[in-house]
Amino acid sequence: MDRKQTFERIESQPNVSVLVVGGGVNGISAYRELALQGVDVLLVERADFCSGASAASSHMVHGGLRYLENAEFRLVQEALTERNRLLQNAPHYVRPLPTTIPIFKWFSGLLNGPLKFLGLSSKPRERGALIIKAGLTMYDIFASTQRSMPTHSFMGRSESLRRFPGLNNDISVTATYYDAWMPYPERICLELLLDAEKANKNAHSLNYTSVVHGEGNSVTLKDELTDAEYTVQPNIVINAAGPWIDFANQEMHQETNFIGGTKGSHLVLDHEQLHQTLDGNEIFFENDDGRIVLIFPLEDRVLAGTTDIRIDHPDAAVCTEDEIEYILSLVTKVFPTLNISRDDVVFTYSGVRPLPAQDAASTGQISRDHSIRTTEAGQGTDYPIYSLIGGKWTTFRAFGEQVADRVLDKLDVPRRVKTESMPIGGGKDFPREAKEQARWASNLAHQTGIDEEQAHTLLIRYGTYAREVAKYIAQGDDRPLTNKADYSVREVQFITDNEKVQSLQDFVLRRSLLAMLGKLDQPLLEELADIIGDVRGWSDNHRADQLKMTKARLLKKNLVDVDESGAHLISDAPSEEEAEPIADMEMVPDTEPAPTPI
Numbered sequence: 001m002d003r004k005q006t007f008e009r010i011e012s013q014p015n016v017s018v019l020v021v022g023g024g025v026n027g028i029s030a031y032r033e034l035a036l037q038g039v040d041v042l043l044v045e046r047a048d049f050c051s052g053a054s055a056a057s058s059h060m061v062h063g064g065l066r067y068l069e070n071a072e073f074r075l076v077q078e079a080l081t082e083r084n085r086l087l088q089n090a091p092h093y094v095r096p097l098p099t100t101i102p103i104f105k106w107f108s109g110l111l112n113g114p115l116k117f118l119g120l121s122s123k124p125r126e127r128g129a130l131i132i133k134a135g136l137t138m139y140d141i142f143a144s145t146q147r148s149m150p151t152h153s154f155m156g157r158s159e160s161l162r163r164f165p166g167l168n169n170d171i172s173v174t175a176t177y178y179d180a181w182m183p184y185p186e187r188i189c190l191e192l193l194l195d196a197e198k199a200n201k202n203a204h205s206l207n208y209t210s211v212v213h214g215e216g217n218s219v220t221l222k223d224e225l226t227d228a229e230y231t232v233q234p235n236i237v238i239n240a241a242g243p244w245i246d247f248a249n250q251e252m253h254q255e256t257n258f259i260g261g262t263k264g265s266h267l268v269l270d271h272e273q274l275h276q277t278l279d280g281n282e283i284f285f286e287n288d289d290g291r292i293v294l295i296f297p298l299e300d301r302v303l304a305g306t307t308d309i310r311i312d313h314p315d316a317a318v319c320t321e322d323e324i325e326y327i328l329s330l331v332t333k334v335f336p337t338l339n340i341s342r343d344d345v346v347f348t349y350s351g352v353r354p355l356p357a358q359d360a361a362s363t364g365q366i367s368r369d370h371s372i373r374t375t376e377a378g379q380g381t382d383y384p385i386y387s388l389i390g391g392k393w394t395t396f397r398a399f400g401e402q403v404a405d406r407v408l409d410k411l412d413v414p415r416r417v418k419t420e421s422m423p424i425g426g427g428k429d430f431p432r433e434a435k436e437q438a439r440w441a442s443n444l445a446h447q448t449g450i451d452e453e454q455a456h457t458l459l460i461r462y463g464t465y466a467r468e469v470a471k472y473i474a475q476g477d478d479r480p481l482t483n484k485a486d487y488s489v490r491e492v493q494f495i496t497d498n499e500k501v502q503s504l505q506d507f508v509l510r511r512s513l514l515a516m517l518g519k520l521d522q523p524l525l526e527e528l529a530d531i532i533g534d535v536r537g538w539s540d541n542h543r544a545d546q547l548k549m550t551k552a553r554l555l556k557k558n559l560v561d562v563d564e565s566g567a568h569l570i571s572d573a574p575s576e577e578e579a580e581p582i583a584d585m586e587m588v589p590d591t592e593p594a595p596t597p598i
Contacts, residue, residue: 003500010221010230017041019234020041022239022242022388023043023193024045024054026240028193034407036199036200037415037417042203042204042205043203043206045207045209046583048502048505048509048584049189049205052242052351053261054185055186059185059303060179060182060282061086061180061394063079063083063142065135065177075368075369079394081146082395082396084146084148089421089424089427090182091432092430093183093427095180095181097178097179097180097296098177099178101283102160102167106173129175152175152176160173164277164281164283167335168334168335176281183299190499206221208223214252215252217233217381237383237384244314245258254375260356261310263311263317265306265318269303270346271338275297275301280297295331299513307327314352315581315583318556318559321575342569348560354388356389356390371390372403375387397420430464442455444459444467448470448473458491468494468498473488476493493534493535508525509553515560521563523564526547529547
């Protein structure tokens with residue numbers, strides 16, 4: 001069912017059992033859980049799916065080693081369990097990651113560590129080798145019930161400097177343990193969404209659709225692309241708006257103060273020597289201010305971050321000049337001889353963690369655990385509102401399951417499907433070994449007639465979902481993009497036609513890694529606008545608007561200027577005081593009716 005048909009259904013059948021407000025990973029997870037139980041459910045997202053906090057993650061799938069210091073044992077156990085499940089259920093997008101900690105002292109933190117553990121100290125203090133050894137040993141114990149990766153190990157100074165050329169000579173030792181990472185968090189969200197709708201014809205989702213009013217038994221929705229308004233009558237509302245939860249509740253006449261989010265910013269670097277030095281490892285360490293930060297290879301680029309700054313309005317989240325300097329300095333601290341500079345930055349991004357409102361002495365002490373806050377019916381609305389607070393990317397399935405069980409109990413509907421071992425999208429039957437992948441790609445090429453190299457690229461990019469993409473490609477006259485040879489015209493058409501793409505931004509920022517990896521230039525943007533525009537039936541003026549809006553978004557939110565030669569970091573990033581609230585949806589012009597899909 002396409003966008004127009006979904007709105008027509010809402011007009012003719014406004015009653016819905018569950019309305020999910022927010023299309024980030026927690027909202028989509030709850031949506032999938034409910035759809036799989038046969039519940040009629042509608043999800044709305046005011047911008048594009050996975051465009052807010054869920055798109056601004058560090059791309060990590062981890063148990064949260066540092067949470068042990070805050071005695072959050074339940075969270076660490078749950079996160080490690082869910083990490084291992086994701087390695088099994090989404091192997092195309094979740095991959096093991098050796099993580100190395102450079103350690104500069106042996107005994108530092110022996111007193112402060114226990115005090116922080118007992119909640120008696122919040123002062124940052126460098127963690128020495130003995131404290132880190134104790135933490136990693138506990139981490140291994142928590143992961144032992146479902147062991148899927150090696151336990152931790154230590155490496156001496158000389159061996160560490162040989163292993164990582166350019167590493168700071170002042171280190172005493174390094175420790176290595178295993179977690180996981182995900183190149184495509186946005187695509188994980190999308191595949192969860194599509195899986196839900198394949199399983200249940202009464203599950204529907206709309207991007208660029210906001211809640212503008214809620215009262216009595218109704219919620220008024222606004223199509224942000226046309227300004228048309230629609231009314232739905234839900235039995236239950238799930239508020240999964242992340243950092244915007246309190247704002248969404250206000251639209252439904254509920255004054256809440258659930259969220260006390262903090263901003264985290266990242267840089268993406270194009271630095272070949274740094275990438276080679278990392279050799280597939282994440283470098284995970286404590287900066288001078290006590291903040292835990294990371295550097296790791298993201299495809300052929302390097303991701304570095306992150307910050308942890310209190311912020312009042314999530315739409316004002318942008319990487320500031322101070323944050324750029326902070327992140328570059330942390331890379332230089334660990335690799336002082338590699339000559340890292342602003343010229344290496346090809347992309348920046350910033351998001352707000354939907355943390356609970358707390359008066360913690362430091363942002364690092366605010367719990368990353370998740371919870372459900374209930375606003376009962378009768379307080380301005382005839383339906384209860386379940387607000388989803390906190391949560392980590394890694395634990396989305398467990399959180400979605402808990403939310404769904406609460407809703408199912410309220411609706412008196414039995415659970416009929418469990419998702420602990422359920423594959424996600426192209427993770428189903430995904431070949432793990434290189435030889436198996438080559439064989440799978442060869443068979444796909446033989447079955448569809450596409451090139452074997454292209455088949456392999458599709459497998460790595462989409463998992464076994466590549467089969468659907470390849471079939472579509474084979475049905476038309478395909479050719480590589482003029483400006484990006486590893487994408488083809490038919491592939492872009494498929495994504496546009498089948499993955500709810502409404503704008504050029506949707507494709508370059510969330511259906512692909514083109515923007516994040518700094519692979520955009522003006523000719524490629526123009527080519528993509530033409531292909532997507534042909535599918536969506538855009539006029540020449542509308543295509544020009546899409547180009548303008550996309551470049552404005554990249555400039556204002558990601559601090560990169562895209563021109564004929566590529567993407568470049570701007571020279572005048574804002575300060576914290578200069579950053580103004582700018583919502584993604586403000587950068588999407590009115591769309592035009594799409595023709596019959598090609």
